[in-house]
Amino acid sequence: MALKTAMALAAGILLAGCAARYTPTPLAANFPTTKQAKLQAAYHWGVISDNIEKGVAAELKKSPPRPVFINEPKDPTPFQRALATQLTTSLVNDGYVVSRSPAGSLKVDMDVQAVSFSANRPQYRYHGERAILGAGVWLLSEIEAPALLNIAAGAGAWDAYDWFNAQFAPGATPKTEIIVTVSVSDQYRYLARSTSAYYVADTDRVLYGIVDPKPEEPKLTRTFQVRGDM
Structure with a gap:
């Protein structure tokens, strides 16, 4: 027993001696393991819309009831359009008055930020x-x-x-993620707000407003510089 204790103490001292006491920048460390849903079907859009509506509704109950107006973007992506439609359905089914005009209503804004990370991120299972x-x-x-x-x-x-x-979703970790924020406000303050993040399939990027640039076509002509007398 004493031998095992001495060996453990020696190992701890050795490891402590190997660790850098001072570094010019913080050491990169992993976060504790978490899970993030991957959107792969229109049904999934309805699931997250219902979840967002439940959170927003819980906050709206803290204030006097007022109609709400879904402020849909002018040029919505397929995902934004579906989110606005499904959020309207969830609010109506939950007993809220959803106005077709912003006058006298609380405004519900939806912001979808699509981000691209590096490809081939590791997927630990x-x-x-x-x-x-x-x-x-x-x-x-x-x-x-x-x-x-x-x-x-x-x-x-x-x-x-x-x-x-x-x-676990099959395949590698997607490089594409979206951050969905839904806010309910009047002209003076926010009354409710919900933010969540999701993976999306890299092959579905266009549904979330990401249009990858087309690869440049190879040049078919070349320019030569002529030196000397003709």
């Missing part, structure tokens, strides 16, 4: 993979310190593996 142990028997290993979880029950192991991984 659960540790462990399935492996065959014998005819009709599979092993699913998932390491969750300090425990090791083993599931080996024929088809049940396969189902457990799929259950573990079904929550």
